[in-house]
Amino acid sequence: MTHEAIQAIFDDWAGSGRADMMEPRHQNVAEQVIAQMDMRPGMQVLDMGCGTGWATRLLGKSAPGATAVGIDCSPAMVKRAEELHDLTSRARYMVSQMEQVAFKDGRFDRVFSMEALSYAPDMNGVLQEAFRLTKVGGSSHFIIGRYKECVPSEGWSDAMGLAMAWLSEDEWRGAMQEAGFSDVHVGRVRAAEGPGEESEFTPYSTCPDWESHLTTYESGYLWLKGQRS
Numbered sequence: 001m002t003h004e005a006i007q008a009i010f011d012d013w014a015g016s017g018r019a020d021m022m023e024p025r026h027q028n029v030a031e032q033v034i035a036q037m038d039m040r041p042g043m044q045v046l047d048m049g050c051g052t053g054w055a056t057r058l059l060g061k062s063a064p065g066a067t068a069v070g071i072d073c074s075p076a077m078v079k080r081a082e083e084l085h086d087l088t089s090r091a092r093y094m095v096s097q098m099e100q101v102a103f104k105d106g107r108f109d110r111v112f113s114m115e116a117l118s119y120a121p122d123m124n125g126v127l128q129e130a131f132r133l134t135k136v137g138g139s140s141h142f143i144i145g146r147y148k149e150c151v152p153s154e155g156w157s158d159a160m161g162l163a164m165a166w167l168s169e170d171e172w173r174g175a176m177q178e179a180g181f182s183d184v185h186v187g188r189v190r191a192a193e194g195p196g197e198e199s200e201f202t203p204y205s206t207c208p209d210w211e212s213h214l215t216t217y218e219s220g221y222l223w224l225k226g227q228r229s
């Protein structure tokens, strides 16, 4: 998939209100990961594929004096992030491809990304760019919903009409190591609110029935963590 095609799809999500549905779906998992990122006063964080910027804003207030920059290739997403911005967070947003970010080497103490890496036309290029931008001694954190061990997620690409990466946990670990990261950790994170009740379940594009919803919930999100040493 090209950047132009991805931009067009996510510009549409931003304009139709679909983008605003990602925050409630992803927020708790992102909060659990951010709580384990060892954020310290004054740290600089990059949020790759920030969408409406809700996680960028969480990162921008995750430690005293911390600042966060969110990047996204969709101008409509960045516009939406600016509309939703609140002054309690030291966050800002920029239009940029994740594969090529206009910041110098080692600019960020932490790199974070929620459910964006799988959509990138060149996911190895994104991992290399994240490694380049991470300060020596810093770490990068990618959260991924679609992976081979989460069997129902195989159908997401077709359901959303989007090309997405399809890797196993071991393949993601290898991709992180290939990009240069050390001490690579691959964990699973489940949303604390649970899967909900079957009687209240409403099918949605990527989970057309309760069983696939439950398996997806129980599998959890992958959390890829790598150090730059």
Ligand SMILES: C[S@@+](CC[C@H](N)C(=O)[O-])C[C@H]1O[C@@H](n2cnc3c(N)ncnc32)[C@H](O)[C@@H]1O
Binding pocket: 003, 006, 007, 010, 022, 023, 026, 048, 049, 050, 051, 052, 055, 071, 072, 073, 074, 077, 096, 097, 098, 099, 113, 114, 115, 116, 119, 120, 121, 122
């Ligand atoms: C599923 S959304 C997730 C957005 C946000 N992180 C969240 O959790 O709400 C994926 C986002 O990644 C962005 N994206 C995908 N590929 C990209 C790339 N190569 N460069 C920059 N942004 C990209 C899309 O425009 C979209 O906003």
